[in-house]
Amino acid sequence: MMQTSFRRRAMALAASVAFIALSTSASVAAEVYRTPPAPIAQILDSPQTPGVAVSPDRKVLVQLGRENLPSIAAVSDPILRLAGYRINPRTNGPIEARANWMNSLAFEDVATGKVRPVSLPAGARFIAPSWAPDGSKMAFVLDAKTGLELWVADVKTATARKVTEPVVNAVFGGGYSWLPDGSGLLVQTIVPGRGAPPVASTTPTGPTVQESKGRASAIRTYQDVLTNAHDEALFDYYFTSQLTRVSLADGKATPIGQPGIIASASISPDGQYLLTSRLKRPYSYLVPANLFPTEIAVSTIDGKPVKMIADRPLADTLPPAFDATSTGPRSVDWRADAPATLVWAEAQDGGDPRKKVAVHDSVFMLAAPFSAAPTKLIDLDQRYRGIEWGKSDFALLTSRWWQTRAEKRIAIDPSKPGAGRVLLERNYQDRYNDPGRPVTRRDAHGEELLHFTPDGKAVFVFGDGASAKGEFPFVGRMALADGKTTKLWQAEAPYYEAPVGLADEAGKTVITRRESAKDAPNYFIHAVAKGAKAKPLTSFPDRAPQFAGVTKQTITYKRADGVTLSGVLYLPAGYDKAKDGPLPLLMWAYPAEFTDASVASQTVDEGNRFTRPGGISHLFLLTQGYAILDNPAFPIIGQNGAEPNDTYVEQLVADAQAAVDAVVAMGVADRDKIAVGGHSYGAFMTANLLAHTRLFRAGIARSGAYNRTLTPFGFQAEQRTYWEATDTYTKMSPFTYAPNIKDPILLIHGEADDNQGTFPIQSERFYAALKGAGATVRYVTLPNEAHGYRAMESTKHTLWEMVEWMNKYVKNAPKRDAK
Template sequence: MRIKNGRRTSVALLAFSALIAFAPLHAAESGYKTPPAPIAQILDAAPTPSVMVSPERKVMALLGRENLPSIAAVSEPILRLAGYRINPRNNGPIEARALWLNSLSFEDVATGKVREVALPKGTRFLTPRWSADGSKLAFLADADGGLALWVVDVKTATATKLTDGIVNAAFSASFDWTPDGQALLIPAIVAGRGAPPVEDTTPTGPIVQESKGRSAAIRTYQDLLGNAHDEALFDYYFTSQLTRVAFDGTTKTIGQPAIYAGIAVSPDGKYLLTTKLKRPYSYLVPAGRFPTEIAVSTIDGQPVKVLADRPLTDNLPAAFDAVPVGVRSVSWRSDAPSTLVWAEAQDGGNPKTKVAIHDSLFTLNAPFDGAPVKLIDLEQRYAGLDWGRTDVALVTSRWFDTRNEKLFLIDPSKPGTGKVIGDRNYQDRYNDPGSVVSRRTKDGETVLHFTPDGKSVFVTGSGASAAGEFPFVGQMSLADGKVTRLWQSAAPYYEAPVALADEAGKTVITRRESKTDAPNYFIRPVATSSKPRALTAFPDRAPQFAGVSKQTITYQRADGVKLSGTLYLPAGYDKAKDGPLPLLMWAYPEEFTDASVAGQTVDSGNRFTRPGGISHLFLLTQGYAVLDGPSMPIIGKDGAEPNDTYVEQLTASAKAAVDAVVALGVADRNRIAVGGHSYGAFMTANLLAHTDLFRAGIARSGAYNRTLTPFGFQSEQRTYWEATKTYTEMSPFTYVRNIKDPILLIHGEADDNSGTFPVQSERFYAALKGAGANVRYVVLPNEAHGYRARESTLHTLWEMTDWLDKYVKNAPPRPAKKD
């Protein structure tokens, strides 16, 4: 436009000058970049299929998976409501989170014969589920309006579409088989619900929130409701009608429409356990804390009993073991026709209350008109229950402050007491007894898998020790909890049990891999040394990565804590000929209460390693060494809070790691970078602020100012006002003027993780820029906490490679320090 007024011209020129002065240094850059070969080729290779073993262990479902979605798919409209993100097109999961499947085959375990299921071209589906007898497999397929319910007959390998896109997957892409396997129960979109509510952009008044002296220490949540229109959208998209779908496609509605957050059919198929959310909603907490009704109805929807009518829960204490008051964690007893079990806090929901009993478990049998029976009192928080038979069940309790876990053997027919058969630090990998194995009965019940003599239950575990990780099948004695290993993986393989292949536990289906062998499935005898039989022959999806070497290295921190990490070296590397390499250290701190547990080392040398997504291991293809997962333990000893010495312990661990790789002769001390994602990004910024160990840093999707997470973060339970000094000293934002080495900040524009709002990187960048730091800030459009789109993934890897090439690989020697 031609401007005639001289004054307007002057103002325009001044405005243009201001834009130039404050424009980012790389404003001219645009478009997504592609990293150097062979990174893109590896990313674009077809994903390895996943596998599901049928309940009766006779058939395996082979499930083809989609590769990375496009940025166009990830950029579909998204609704962010009450802590959930949904795609309004299908009333279901957004592309950034949905792991779509696109092919289905059945393999007979005994013969190896494979039958492919013919699906319509372009079919993509989620959450496949076996019927109790393994004769059918159901799934939900993508469709406009909602998700469509399909069922596949295993014997004929034929798929039938039972409904159009009517399944409401706003909470999750879930459905239930009826126990008799003759029908399915779905949350359906309410028929005739009409068009979504339209927002009136003219305000009717201010949005007012008020608190009248009641303590409500609430952590930082994302995607909360913000106004009346959000409330209307939440009602519209999350309300569903429970519906029974028969195999001929006929449907029958059950009860009235409601916002069903959970649905469970009783084992005998006579009752429904429902969790409904109600108004008034909150703008401060996600949907899981909205007023909640937990109730039982008949399978036809007739009300039977209300177990809990919980008000809005927005005042939980900040402690991790805090829970709502009253009935919670309600479920069906899986080995009985229709018996409910639930937990109730005995400390008002506050773990800091000094009481002998913190939780109690109760049961109530149909028709639910009697008094509840106390099953057991617990000194800790209830953490799970595995049902076995009339006289055997296993209850697990945990306590965060001590990281302690207890396993109780109880006799449900004699309620009131239990026997401790397991007592351990749940972070202790060396002494992990494994997890109990469950099985599905012919009646559809899920129960513990007992050994033939009934005196033990089968368990599977990681078999971690200082020598490595060798998964096992074992049996746990119900008398004392002692575990006897029946079979264990051996070098050079990492072979993990997937399912016991027979009732007596004589054979097991495993997933086996080695340094050079891609993961595949096998069946093998448990008690003999006979060779396993291969069930699949999936190829190496990234042969370009073959030849990369890795080893577990161990070293020691200055205070004596044992540390370890996995050292990767590029294919063809020869230390004598090539000398020290530029190295990237990629880590994630973890809190412990026991130094001996924190120092445990588990060698991963038998694992088959191939990178995917935004993995830092792709840097190995560009001539970098990588120290992956070097221990960064933050230890609170003798009741002390770990984070009170966070910086000291973090920097000591980093120095020990740098010294270790330099001493091995594989890393050039002058060319080492540090990086991490989320809490690892927080770590990265702190290490650049408090040490001069690194030439550059890469911080992805992090948080840098702990005053923006004042009610706790990570494993910190104290609030900012209870630990102001710790919050301040842990925040790299406080020490931004100390950061002299280049730092790359990357953040998803739509980060959905609690505490890592994009504003964390935005403000950190502004502070770094103000301090004169060498910083680059990259915002990935429409990406969440993890990045999913192909374009975003490739660009992230380009940014990382370019940054390290510029400031690490080709970095000049550092000037000598002056005395």
């Protein structure tokens, strides 16, 4: 008996060794970072175009110099991944890959065009620039050797000075806000004397245990959650902050209240009260910090407790539906047009949108001194999405319902709570009939208020102006009486010109960002009156002139069921169809779900947009002789209550077939040399198309998810769980059909992917399945990269991989056998 048992164990071991040998027989190699061919690397190395921001008084335009992509060394700095956040322990702020660092600022006078650079310390880099309420100063957070410092630049003198030592705690964001009167700032600081960070013991004190006692808890797959007691200790250490009021006059720092894990803090418009959200234990190992138990409370500006608004428990039992929400007060904020009045929403359906009730949300108000009962402002049959405040008798409330993509904009009279007037109802995916978004202006306290027309009968709006002929942004006025929008100014061909801000209180002049197919984006100011001449405010150059000869056009075509589709066709510089004939082509796409076929069919010509690639853009392949069909429409439509994903594969294949037929019929693409690619959900699409069609010679799938059983509580626009839609999950998973993939596929994934659902194991397991099925597949993992790749070395290597893959398996591939 013992011999038989031993023999079985030996045979099992031999089988395991054989399996391991087979598993490692494919090529595995340590690579060095590669550089893509010219001119891709040269474009990536060129300086970034500055960003701009208009001051609240509309007199100044700040130009913010932007750093180029960080090095892999910078991206590889120590990172702590705690409760859904990634932080740099050196700075107690965001990691390199999450921060868009700036390295210069200059103030430009809008009236004269004079530009005055602000002198900063050598090598300075900063984040989180913010205007003072009156526009006289700009604050920002500067990276110092031992942490983050708060600085302020003065517009009048064009000088900057340090306001705090490196004590800013920016784990939750910028780490500061202006006081309403501009006399100082409210800063979240590192707790003085906090000591050294906790050190993990090498000897465990016991197992890590999680337990659920009969509560339904359909939780989506989150990244970077806490995993043990040491993570909890690190979270407490780095995320605890002390609110501090810092005076600009003398630099005096005054602590406010007690330290805590303060996720947010805001001051009432009158400067008398403070609203805070504090996280507390028990923490969770399944959900991020925004779902931890939370106390929302009001104190005096000096930190004395006044009113507890909400004591929310751990929100780990929400229904999986997208409009699901926690019970009790949520979205608590100050009413911008009142001295000190709180506004919040509360679900009336238990937080479950699937319940059939007349009222899903109610909105409440409570004014200082916060001792009375809350006043109900309005009941809603959709989910509350926010209020834009205007004046005592007018505000604009927005509600939405995800299941139908429906939106309402409701006029309310805050002085007469209880009802509202629906100004418009729309499908918020409908681009053609978008009435525009209301324009706001900042008052003396820095609060954003609706910008009314001089007659008080309308509010100004900025709209995208989408149509089949193109997108031509506009300035308009929306009547308070009926919600109808009248256009006052609109961009005209050949320009795409988007309003950035009104340049005067009466709305007679506007600052715009103008571009065309040939003109790089720059900022202008001109009168709203028709025919007014525009005055340039900036003259930023084209950072990639090598791209100037590329041509593009929006093409439209029909799906087999009659749905109109579109995409942007790019052709390389110097291409001549008569001489050069059909080209190898890359189709790069990302599916989208709709509830209305007519909305899904909308197409907008992009011929007036200035296109230059950056980062890991697939458009760089145009420099290598490829045509690209960019963002071809891949609608997945569910009408009359049907779930779109129940026919996902069928619609995906129909979308792809229509796109391929269109570019081949135009004579610009060789049917035998077309590839498909995408990032994230586009990678998922790519794998599915290779599994269910032979339309493509190869595929490129970056940072995707391929096995939906690993995201069992919903993904993308799917709100049902795996057990509610098992067949759909199975059919949508390309992992299920790995043996069907006969064409080469390139898998790229960041080793530190932080996106919900696209854990690196998705690509790892998909690669194993493809390799086991005998597919031609290459699997590249990028060290220390998240869902989007940031390091210059990673960016260049990704583009090198894409070019090499396309050259080998598409451009230079032998003719494929007839199928």
